Structures are given as C-alpha cells and as structure tokens.
Amino acid sequence: MASDTTVPSASEMKPAGAQALREARSDAGGPPVKRYTLRDTLIDAVGAALLTGVLGFFFLALRTEIAPGGLDITTRWVLWFTAVAIVFVGRLLLNLFVFRTERPITRRLRRSSGGKVAVRPGWVSRAIAIALFAIAAFLPFLIMAIFPGQQRQLIDLSILILTYVMLGWGLNIVVGLAGLLDLGYVAFYAVGAYSFALLSTHFEFIGFWTALPLAGMLAAFWGLALGFPVLRLRGDYLAIVTLAFGEIIRVVLLNWYEVTGGPNGISGVPKPTFFGYEFTRGEDGASALLGLEYSTIHRFIYLYYIIFLLALLTNFVTMRLRKLPVGRAWEALREDEIACRSLGINTTNTKLTAFSIGAMFGGFAGSFFATRQGFISPESFTFLESAIILAIVVLGGLGSQIGVVVASVVMIGGIELLRNVGFLGNLLPGFDPVQYRMLIFGLAMVAIMVWKPRGLVTTRTPSAVLKEQKKIGADMVSQGEGH
Amino acid sequence: MEYFLQQLINGLTLGSIYGLIAIGYTMVYGIIGMINFAHGDIFMIGAFIALATFLILTSVLGFAFLPLVLLIVLIVSMLFTAAWGWTVERIAYRPLRGSFRLAPLITAIGMSIVLQNFVQISQGARVKPLPPQIQGGITLMQGDTETGAILVQLSYMQIIIILTTLVLMAGFTLLISRTSLGRSQRACEQDRKMASLLGVNVDRTISLTFVMGAALASVAGLMFLLLYGVIDFYIGFLAGVKAFTAAVLGGIGSLPGAMLGGILIGLIEVFWSGYFSVEYKDVAAFSILAIVLIFLPSGLLGKPEVEKV
Numbered sequence: 001m002a003s004d005t006t007v008p009s010a011s012e013m014k015p016a017g018a019q020a021l022r023e024a025r026s027d028a029g030g031p032p033v034k035r036y037t038l039r040d041t042l043i044d045a046v047g048a049a050l051l052t053g054v055l056g057f058f059f060l061a062l063r064t065e066i067a068p069g070g071l072d073i074t075t076r077w078v079l080w081f082t083a084v085a086i087v088f089v090g091r092l093l094l095n096l097f098v099f100r101t102e103r104p105i106t107r108r109l110r111r112s113s114g115g116k117v118a119v120r121p122g123w124v125s126r127a128i129a130i131a132l133f134a135i136a137a138f139l140p141f142l143i144m145a146i147f148p149g150q151q152r153q154l155i156d157l158s159i160l161i162l163t164y165v166m167l168g169w170g171l172n173i174v175v176g177l178a179g180l181l182d183l184g185y186v187a188f189y190a191v192g193a194y195s196f197a198l199l200s201t202h203f204e205f206i207g208f209w210t211a212l213p214l215a216g217m218l219a220a221f222w223g224l225a226l227g228f229p230v231l232r233l234r235g236d237y238l239a240i241v242t243l244a245f246g247e248i249i250r251v252v253l254l255n256w257y258e259v260t261g262g263p264n265g266i267s268g269v270p271k272p273t274f275f276g277y278e279f280t281r282g283e284d285g286a287s288a289l290l291g292l293e294y295s296t297i298h299r300f301i302y303l304y305y306i307i308f309l310l311a312l313l314t315n316f317v318t319m320r321l322r323k324l325p326v327g328r329a330w331e332a333l334r335e336d337e338i339a340c341r342s343l344g345i346n347t348t349n350t351k352l353t354a355f356s357i358g359a360m361f362g363g364f365a366g367s368f369f370a371t372r373q374g375f376i377s378p379e380s381f382t383f384l385e386s387a388i389i390l391a392i393v394v395l396g397g398l399g400s401q402i403g404v405v406v407a408s409v410v411m412i413g414g415i416e417l418l419r420n421v422g423f424l425g426n427l428l429p430g431f432d433p434v435q436y437r438m439l440i441f442g443l444a445m446v447a448i449m450v451w452k453p454r455g456l457v458t459t460r461t462p463s464a465v466l467k468e469q470k471k472i473g474a475d476m477v478s479q480g481e482g483h
Numbered sequence: 484m485e486y487f488l489q490q491l492i493n494g495l496t497l498g499s500i501y502g503l504i505a506i507g508y509t510m511v512y513g514i515i516g517m518i519n520f521a522h523g524d525i526f527m528i529g530a531f532i533a534l535a536t537f538l539i540l541t542s543v544l545g546f547a548f549l550p551l552v553l554l555i556v557l558i559v560s561m562l563f564t565a566a567w568g569w570t571v572e573r574i575a576y577r578p579l580r581g582s583f584r585l586a587p588l589i590t591a592i593g594m595s596i597v598l599q600n601f602v603q604i605s606q607g608a609r610v611k612p613l614p615p616q617i618q619g620g621i622t623l624m625q626g627d628t629e630t631g632a633i634l635v636q637l638s639y640m641q642i643i644i645i646l647t648t649l650v651l652m653a654g655f656t657l658l659i660s661r662t663s664l665g666r667s668q669r670a671c672e673q674d675r676k677m678a679s680l681l682g683v684n685v686d687r688t689i690s691l692t693f694v695m696g697a698a699l700a701s702v703a704g705l706m707f708l709l710l711y712g713v714i715d716f717y718i719g720f721l722a723g724v725k726a727f728t729a730a731v732l733g734g735i736g737s738l739p740g741a742m743l744g745g746i747l748i749g750l751i752e753v754f755w756s757g758y759f760s761v762e763y764k765d766v767a768a769f770s771i772l773a774i775v776l777i778f779l780p781s782g783l784l785g786k787p788e789v790e791k792v
Contacts, residue, residue, distance in 0.1 A: 051566065051570060054563065054566050055563075055566055055567055055570060057563070058531065058532045058535045058536070058563060059531070059601065059602065059605040059606060060605055062535050062539075063605065063606060063607070064531075064534060064535055064538060064606060064611055065607070066609060066611070066612070070542075070614065071534075071538055071611060071612070071613065072538075072542075073535065073538045073539060073542065073543065175585075181585070181588075229773070229777050230773065230776070230777065232777075233776055233777070233780060234780075235584070236512075236516075236517075236518055237731065237776050237780065239518065239588075240518070240727060240728070240731060240772070240776075241772065241773050241776055243724065244724075244728070244769035244770075244772050244773055245769075245773070247724065247765060247769055248765075248766050248769050248770065251762070251763065251765050251766050252763075252766065254762075255762040255763065383720065383724075384596070387592045387596070390589070390592070391589055391592065391593070394585050394586075394589045395589070398585065435604060436600075436604065438596055438599075438600045439596075439597060439600040439601060439604065441596060442593045442594065442595070442596030442597035442600060443593070443597055444593075445589060445590065445592065445593030445596070446574065446575050446590045446593040446594060446597065449579065449586050449587075449589050449590045449593065450575070450578045450579060450590065453579055453582040453583060453586040454583070454586075
C-alpha cells in the first residue's frame with residue numbers, strides 16, 4: 001500500500017538532492033540563503049554607520065570635562081566622523097566577503113565549529129599533549145634562551161597565565177563537571193590569599209608551604225559553608241547568590257579594618273622558601289645552596305615551578321576524580337538532576353563536594369597569588385576577576401581541560417601582550433594600547449562566544465566509555481541546563 | 484519616629500530608581516531567560532547621555548526653563564539609550580538565540596566590560612559632578628520652630644522621582660496589558676515557539692523588550708544623576724547587581740514584583756545605613772537576597788516553577 005506512494009522515483013529525488021547539496025554548501029543546516037544584491041549590502045552598511053553615529057554622538061562627538069565653575073562640554077567631530085566611516089567601510093567589507101555572500105572567506109573556519117567528531121588519530125593528539133607538556137615544563141629556560149632581554153617579564157607573564165589556568169581548572173570542576181554556575185569564585189581565591197597573608201603575619205613560624213594546605217582547607221570550608229544553604233537553588237538563582245556572596249566577602253574585607261587592613265590590604269607577605277632557604281643573596285640563600293651565582297631571576301623560575309606543579313596537581317586530581325564515583329555523579333548531575341535523584345544519588349552532597357573541591361583549588365591559587373605579589377588588597381578580588389575566570393572556562397570549552405589552557409593563553413597572554421606593542425602608539429598618535437586592554441578583552445569575549453558558542457575546543461572526552469576512548473562533539477555534552 | 488519617616492521617604496526614592504532598572508532585568512529574564520549583565524551599564528550610559536544633553540541645553544543653547552529642559556533631557560536620553568539597548572541585543576544576544584545557556588551570559592558580561600571601558604576611555608575616568616538643580620521641598624514635620632530645624636522633609640526632587648516612576652509604571656502596565664505589543668510579549672514569555680508559530684515576530688518582540696528596558700533604565704539614570712549629582716563609568720555595576728537582586732526578590736518575570744523588590748531593596752539599604760552601618764549596606768541587601776531565595780525560591784510575587792521531566 002505504501003510502496004507506490006511514498007517512495008519517490010530517482011528522477012524526482014534529483015532536484016531535492018541538488019537543493020540539499022546547495023544548502024549544505026552554502027551554510028550548514030540553516031534556512032536557504034537569501035541572495036543579497038549590492039544595493040542591499042550598501043543600505044545595510046549605511047544603516048550600521050548611521051547607528052554608530054547615533055550611538056557615538058554623546059560619547060565620541062561630545063565629551064564632558066570638569067572645568068572651573070562646573071562641567072564644560074567639548075566637541076570632537078573628527079573622531080566621531082572617523083568612527084562612522086570605519087564602521088561603514090568595515091560593515092561593507094564584512095557584508096561583501098563574509099556575511100552576505102554565498103562563498104564567505106571564513107567558511108573553513110565556520111565549518112570546523114560544527115559538532116562533528118574529530119577524526120584526528122589518537123597518537124597525534126597524544127604527541128601534541130606531550131609536546132605541550134614538555135614546552136610548559138621547560139618554559140623558563142626556553143624563555144631565557146630565546147629572549148634573554150625580556151626574561152623577567154615573560155616568566156612573570158607565564159606565571160600569571162598559569163595562575164589563571166589553575167583557577168580555570170578549579171572552576172571547571174564546579175561549572176564544567178558539576179554544571180553549577182558559580183559567579184563568585186573569586187571569593188575562595190580571596191579566602192586563600194587572606195588566610196595565608198594573615199597566618200604568616202600573625203605567626204612567625206608559618207611560611208608558604210605550611211600555609212598552603214591550611215589556606216586550601218579554609219577555602220574548602222568556606223565552600224561548604226556558603227554552598228550548604230544555596231546549592232538547592234537552580235541555575236541562574238545559584239549564579240546570582242554566588243555573585244552576592246563574592247561581593248559580601250569583598251565588602252567585609254574592605255571594611256573590617258582591624259583584621260584585614262581595609263583598603264590598604266596586607267603587605268609583607270613572605271616569599272616561598274626552598275626547603276627552608278630563601279632566594280636571597282649571600283651564603284644562606286637558595287641560589288648558593290644549589291651552587292648557582294645569585295640572580296633575581298631564580299626566584300621567578302622557582303615561582304613558575306610552584307604554580308606549574310600546583311596547576312598540574314589540580315589537573316591530576318580532576319582527572320582522577322572523574323573516574324571515581326563522585327566524579328561520575330557530578331557529570332550525571334550535570335546531564336540530568338532528576339534522573340540522578342531517582343537513581344539514589346544524594347544531590348546535595350554531590351554538589352557540595354564539587355563546590356568545596358573547586359573552592360580548595362581556588363584557595364591554593366589564592367595563597368600562591370599572595371606570596372607572588374607580597375601584597376594583597378580587596379582590589380584584586382572584584383567581580384571582574386570572577387567574570388574573567390568564568391570567561392576563560394566557558395571560552396575554552398566547558399569541561400575541557402585543555403580548553404582552559406588555550407583560553408588563558410589567548411585571553412590573558414593576548415591582553416598582556418598589548419602592553420608590548422608600543423609601536424602602535426607611534427603609528428597612530430594618541431593611541432595607547434594599554435588603555436584599551438579591557439575594551440579589547442570584552443570585545444574578544446563577545447566575538448569568541450558568537451563565533452564558537454561551545455568554546456574554542458569543540459571536542460570533549462567522555463569519562464565513561466563502552467569499548468574505546470574517543471572524542472565527541474561538545475554539543476553532545478549538557479551544560480547543566482536547568483540546574 | 485521622625486527619623487524613621489525621613490528614612491522611609493529616602494528609601495522609597497532610592498527604591499524607585501532600583502525598581503525602574505529592575506524592570507529591564509525582569510522583562511528580559513521573563514522572555515529569554517538570561518541575566519542581562521549589561522543592563523546596569525545601559526543605566527550608566529543613560530546617565531551620561533542625560534548629563535551631556537543637560538549641559539548642551541543649559542550652557543550651549545542657553546535654555547533656562549528647568550521643567551522643559553528636564554522633559555527634553557528625559558526624551559532624548561530615553562531615545563538614545565534605547566538605541567544602545569537595541570544594539571547590544573543585536574550584536575551580543577541575537578546571534579546566540581537558541582544556543583546553550585551560558586553563551587549569552589558570557590557575551591553579556593563581555594558587553595558590560597565593553598560598555599564600561601568605552602565610557603571610561605571616551606569620557607574619562609574621573610567622576611562628573613552636577614550641582615543640584617532642584618532644591619527645596621515640603622517640610623512635613625518641623626522640629627524646634629525657633630532654631631528652624633527640619634525633622635522630616637520631602638524634597639521636590641524626591642516628589643519628582645516618585646511621581647515619574649508612578650506615571651511610567653502606570654503607562655508601562657497599560658502597554659503590557661492592553662496593546663498588541665504587550666500581548667505578543669506575554670505570548671513570547673509563555674511559549675516562544677508557539678508564539679512564533681502563531682505569527683508573532685519573536686525577534687522583533689525581544690528587540691522591543693530590550694528597547695523598553697533600556698528606556699526605563701535611562702530614566703533611572705537621569706534620576707540618579709539629579710539625586711546624587713555625581714556619576715562615573717562604574718555606577719552601573721553596583722546599581723545593576725542591586726536591581727537584579729530586586730528583580731529576583733520580587734519574583735523574576737513579574738513586573739509589579741520588580742517594582743516591589745526595588746522598593747524593598749531601597750528601604751533595606753537606607754534603613755540599614757540609617758540604623759546600623761553605612762559600610763555594610765550592600766552586605767545587608769545581598770544577605771536578604773540569599774535568605775529570600777533559600778526560603779522563597781520564586782520570589783515574593785513570582786509564580787513557582789514546575790519542574791517537568
């Protein structure tokens with residue numbers, strides 16, 4: 001009955017097949033692409049330019065200045081006009097070559113963002129991983145060999161990036177594995193930093209290595225204490241309450257002068273020692289102990305290896321935990337909380353372990369931050385810091401360990417590199433790249449998310465496998481929706 | 484008692500400002516279920532536009548009649564801020580519609596950073612002071628008549644703020660409940676897919692939601708400017724977080740709830756600084772938020788969410 005009506009003949013299938021082919025060629029799976037004429041493109045560019053003119057009028061064309069006797073207003077028509085012209089030309093070029101054309105020049109980039117399984121053989125990714133690890137392990141010496149002039153800044157930058165990698169990995173446990181959206185992660189970073197700073201300034205005998213586990217424990221305890229009442233809230237409510245807790249801790253640090261020193265912070269936090277020896281000049285310094293001639297760079301290299309080991313520890317613990325029942329429970333919770341509950345998983349305890357283990361690593365990173373800076377104040381623990389850490393986790397690809405590294409290098413490294421591009425200032429008079437760092441950071445966040453909503457790394461490795469370990473597309477992994 | 488009354492008036496004024504911002508959060512959350520982190524910065528943009536317009540009108544064009552000036556400032560800043568709201572939605576949120584939940588949250592945080600730094604670079608990081616424009620008020624309770632000490636005063640500024648808020652709220656409620664735009668907004672809020680099947684232009688409705696939220700935030704920005712007389716590029720963050728707190732407290736997605744939550748947050752903050760300590764007023768507001776959410780997860784006027792399997 002059905003055979004003669006439902007099965008189309010080969011000749012009928014052809015146009016449909018060709019149509020599908022054309023669609024697949026123009027854009028992956030979307031609606032049929034509308035053809036745009038040059039006129040449409042021009043009108044669109046003019047519209048964008050007009051909009052820029054409207055938006056920029058009060059900010060680019062006008063500027064309010066504090067003048068004697070009140071505020072004064074100055075005009076900058078050239079700047080305004082330049083911005084409008086740049087947007088017009090930019091939008092026109094984008095329309096002609098990327099957005100409104102059948103063959104966008106970015107097609108290859110777009111294709112790679114689909115949820116397909118990577119077909120790279122296993123040994124290649126393993127070789128890449130080993131190579132990356134080797135580079136990271138010998139980075140200070142590589143830097144010293146290649147850039148002897150800037151070794152201090154570059155090692156310092158590597159330390160900063162590794163701190164964010166560690167924070168990202170810590171937060172990845174909470175957001176990426178357990179699917180709990182935490183906007184106040186910086187609170188635990190602050191707890192770690194302040195516990196080390198306070199312990200070391202009040203007790204002579206406490207150094208970095210004794211304070212490190214204590215700071216981690218205190219942060220984990222705070223994670224438990226804050227997590228216990230709020231973890232039954234759902235997604236966005238949890239996010240806003242964690243944000244509120246982060247702000248509460250910052251405000252308390254700012255105002256509790258007697259203990260935290262208020263906005264002045266705590267200075268004179270001791271440097272880490274090498275088996276009891278400090279990196280100082282002289283006979284009893286660690287450099288002399290190792291038989292090296294004293295140089296200030298030794299301390300930076302030592303700091304690099306401390307944060308490198310701490311970050312590795314975070315990664316190692318996370319990878320092992322994923323194989324334990326509790327790690328499986330985190331990921332199951334992220335995929336479906338109701339199913340978890342019906343299978344007898346204690347969701348509150350599972351969430352609490354994720355929250356407090358994530359907090360513990362935040363605490364470790366915090367005490368490292370305190371010892372690196374030698375000075376801490378509430379200024380370092382604002383919401384922006386939480387946002388940057390969360391951005392690193394999400395931009396890299398939630399739940400992906402290597403993604404955090406990629407995003408940290410791209411975002412933190414890229415932003416810090418702007419300090420070094422002084423030549424741009426010579427090209428464009430009045431353009432100071434350092435001033436534009438955060439603006440560019442924000443724009444990069446938006447652009448990367450719009451381009452790759454699942455993060456820069458688009459594959460995930462499932463923890464539980466049936467036959468063989470293989471990578472799956474990021475779209476197959478839930479993001480903790482609704483929990 | 485007198486002190487209490489005065490604090491009550493101050494709290495209502497501050498609460499009106501929070502409430503106006505909170506409406507933008509609650510509407511956006513109701514329709515597309517995301518926290519629009521950039522909304523606080525839209526409020527800040529509105530305050531800057533109002534300041535510039537005010538300066539042009541008074542010092543460049545030489546208008547002297549204050550009510551007319553304020554009316555023009557109100558309209559101009561609503562229009563221009565609405566354009567900002569539309570653009571932010573177009574650039575950062577619309578491409579991610581239907582994407583996973585965290586993506587628009589990250590772009591919203593990114594947009595917030597962009598707006599703050601854009602204003603900081605283009606207008607300078609220093610605070611912009613504006614001398615008080617509306618002075619005087621109605622004395623409700625006179626203290627000692629010989630020394631002329633005023634115990635309770637309702638300043639004209641506060642009257643203007645509360646009245647404007649009331650008028651806007653009334654107009655807004657009418658817009659939501661009577662017009663076809665309001666109907667399509669409510670339809671999108673209930674079921675976006677079904678609404679689009681029935682011929683509602685969902686993208687347009689969402690854009691208009693952002694436009695209306697931004698316009699209301701700009702009114703709040705103007706009021707903030709007139710009330711405190713000082714603005715800088717950073718005012719958006721704290722006001723935004725508190726307004727979001729207000730929206731959650733009132734029950735997110737509910738418009739009267741946003742207003743109620745705003746007023747409650749304003750009152751809590753003012754009473755806390757009046758009776759306990761100014762430093763910890765933010766702690767008080769945030770603690771109330773945590774407590775309410777733990778015991779009353781859907782807010783004061785919100786509908787409890789039904790978990791579907």
